[in-house]
Amino acid sequence: MSSDEIGMIIDEVIKGPDGKPLLLPLLYKIQEKFGYISKNTAHEIAKKTKIPFSTIYGVITFYDMLYTEPKGKHIIRICNSPSCYLNNLVTLIKFLELLLNIKSGQxxxxxxxxxxxxxxxxxxxxxxxxxxxxxxxGNLNEHKIKKIISRLR
Ligand code: FES
Structure with missing residues (x-):
């Protein structure tokens, strides 16, 4: 991604009271366009916005929905919080990993x-x-997951 493209996106994003672009909307917009936000891109954003690189990279690595590496066309996010966890989640994650032949995070x-x-x-x-x-x-089980995944392929 070019410096000019990043600059154009920065110009489009809503600015805060300090005149700097709002960081989360900016990062989502950049990711939407390029699929992920590399360290180099984060440096470029820092240079253009005068927002410290550490702030930008901290935000990118904090939020699950922002990526520092390219991801697949389809991103499956499976919930690991208590309600889902208590409803057979571990088995379903193992099932998904087997079905896709990858580990979580891959x-x-x-x-x-x-x-x-x-x-x-x-x-x-x-x-x-x-x-x-x-x-x-929702209300996932192995049969339902198998059907959903087969439609993605
Ligand atoms: S615990 Fe809320 S969606 Fe899984």
Whole structure:
């Protein structure tokens, strides 16, 4: 990604009272465009916005939804919070890992699917739950997961 492209995105993002772009919307927008935010990109953002690199990189590495490396076309986020955990989550994660032939935190070799374990997705009434990109899937079981994954491939 070029410095000019980053500059254009910075210009589009809402500014705070200090005249600097709001960091989270900026980072999401950059990730939306390029898929992830590398260290080099974070340095470029720091240079252009005058926001310290440590602040920018701290935010990127703090939030589960921001990535420092390329991810698959489909990102599966499976919830590991109490309601889901108590509903057979560990078995379902193992099932997903077997099905995809990867471990949590990894991406399939064909770069189609990444698997991540995250905190509560806000749909505990449907636990166990996962999201694939922006879509929520709840009341999961092995049969349901198998069907969902086969539609992704
Ligand atoms: S605990 Fe899993 S969605 Fe809330």
């Amino acid at each position: 991406t399939t070799k064909d770069k189609k699917i990444s698997l991540e374990i995250v905190s509560c997705l806000g749909c505990c009434d449907k636990s166990p739950a996962m999201m694939i990109n922006d879509q929520v899937y």
